[in-house]
Amino acid sequence: MVFMVVNHDDVVDGVRSCCIEYDDDVLTLPKDEGGLGISKLSDVNSSLLLKWAWRFKIQQGSLWRNVIEAIHGGRNMWMFLPLNRSLTGCWKNLVSSINQMQIGGKQVEWYFKGKPGDGVYLRFWKDRWLGDTLFKDRWPRLYSLESNKNCSISDRISHSGTAFLLGPGWNVWPSTVEEISEMNDVNYMLNNIRFVGSKDVWKWDEEGSNHFSVANVKRMIRLDRNNNMTHLFKWESWIPxxxxxxxxxxxxxxxxxxxxxxxxxxxxxxxxxxxxxxxxxxxxxxxxxxxxxxxxxxxxxxxxxxxxxxxxxxxxxxxxxxxxxxxxxxxxxxxxxxxxxxxxxxxxxxxxxxxxxxxxxxxxxxxxxxxxxxxxxxxxxxxxxxxxx
Known part of the structure; x- marks a missing residue:
């Protein structure tokens, strides 16, 4: 038996009238949580934008990446992704959107973690490759003295026998107590790491998974939105x-x-x-x-x-x-x-x-x-x- 729809618009209007009664957060909840499992368009768009950031990180030496670096790169033109703010275009819109994205209370760039091999591609100060904090934020006084703030790991580290130390490359050599203390911290940290000699690689630093995928990012965004429905802030009566x-x-x-x-x-x-x-x-x-x-x-x-x-x-x-x-x-x-x-x-x-x-x-x-x-x-x-x- 074959059923034919006489008026397609009537069916669409009927579905729309049913769905409009629900909040969009309910419609986008997973089915096992009482929702319809419909992906929000904003989640899909954010995930696809983030895929471009992932491609930029892993496709070292590709033609399109070299073009982006030639146009938007520069000595101090980029942090997570290169951006020349004086220019307009789709890349500026993409980077601006990614810089505003957060998942789990963290900027999305936090989930990009490098695994150093030979240290050629990973940047020493501006890429997260050891610990949970960028070195430029962990040791800000040393970073302010750095002559090449986009330097790679291999450019910044020198060998002393079997040990690794910070090499020369300062505008002014560290001289204050705070600067020398930070430099000692860095050298101590470098003595406890080993480089495997292979190429640098990027990992998606999510608990339980190192694999980046659009579906995975959509899931994280949805879970983060559901978890953020309640606020953590509590009012304090003795404060104005x-x-x-x-x-x-x-x-x-x-x-x-x-x-x-x-x-x-x-x-x-x-x-x-x-x-x-x-x-x-x-x-x-x-x-x-x-x-x-x-x-x-x-x-x-x-x-x-x-x-x-x-x-x-x-x-x-x-x-x-x-x-x-x-x-x-x-x-x-x-x-x-x-x-x-x-x-x-x-x-x-x-x-x-x-x-x-x-x-x-x-x-x-x-x-x-x-x-x-x-x-x-x-x-x-x-x-x-x-x-x-």
Whole structure:
């Protein structure tokens, strides 16, 4: 028996009327979770864009990659992917879209991890090939002295017998205590690694899988969206409302950083962070990766006796207090101090942008301590708490 559809439009309208009653997050849930398993078009587009980034990394020496490098490459023109911001075109749109993508609270570039062989293709400072942090962020003072910031591993490392050491290549040789300390850290790290001698390769650094595929990326994006339906932020009563709202907006990436303003088509002179003048200013950078913010957090952690605690993104910041040993009131105090610190860093950034006042780490720390003391004494029941440096 053969059934014929008399009016195709009626069938389409019927299906549309049924589906429109559901939220798109329900429709795109997997079938075993009560959804229809329909892929979101935005997830498909993001996965396909990311495939171009993967191809750029693994297809060393290919013609199309050489063309991209010739047009967009340069001494300081690229971080994760090469981009000449003064040019327009599809490559600029592709790189800009990828730079805005996050999966699991991390920038997608974090999932690209190099496995060094001969060290010819992997960049020493700007590719993640050892650990979870780029070397330029791990040792920022040495990076600022580097003469060739796009150098490969083989260009940067010299042999001393059986050991590997940082070779010469500085604009100014490291001389301060901090610079020498960072250089010793790098040399110690290099002494504990071995190069296999084969070609460098790239791995997709996902837990349980090193294989990149569009389907795999779509699955990760979908899981991340489902996991992010609940917010981690908790309001703190002894902190003023404006501080609570500030961190609530920061969790959602809704504070007006320079990259956020650029995404809203607002014309600004530069997207570089005004506090460190090193990297583009987004939410994670201004609060965690900026050298100025790192200095503030280092002192605050020592003051609160939290040297064992570390966080490098907003998710880690909002979760860390769960690991604090002590009574509930101690966690409330620490959470409030952390929220105040975020607000103080943002306030220092605004003074630099609008009043051209160069902030100092010690001044921001002093502001955090004084405001926290004021609010804890006047807005909470913990009036017996003593503030000590």
């Amino acid at each position: 409302l404006k501080i609570n709202i500030h961190l609530w907006r920061a969790e959602m990436g809704r504070i007006p950083t320079r990259l956020a303003l650029q995404r809203r088509q607002i014309v600004i002179s530069s997207t570089i962070c005004v506090l460190c003048d090193v990297n583009d200013e987004d939410c994670n950078h201004i609060f965690f990766h900026c050298g100025f913010a790192f200095g503030v957090w280092s002192i605050i952690r020592r003051w609160c006796k939290l040297d064992y605690v570390s966080f490098d993104d907003m998710e880690g910041l909002l979760k860390f207090y769960k690991h604090i040993q002590g009574p509930k009131w101690a966690k409330k105090l620490i959470r409030g101090i952390v929220m105040t610190t975020c607000w103080a860093i943002w306030n220092a950034r605004n003074k630099k942008v609008f009043d051209n006042v160069s902030p100092k780490v010690q001044e921001v720390v002093a502001l955090v301590k004084s405001l926290s003391f004021l609010w804890i004494k006047n807005r909470s029941k913990f009036k017996s708490v003593l503030w000590k440096d």
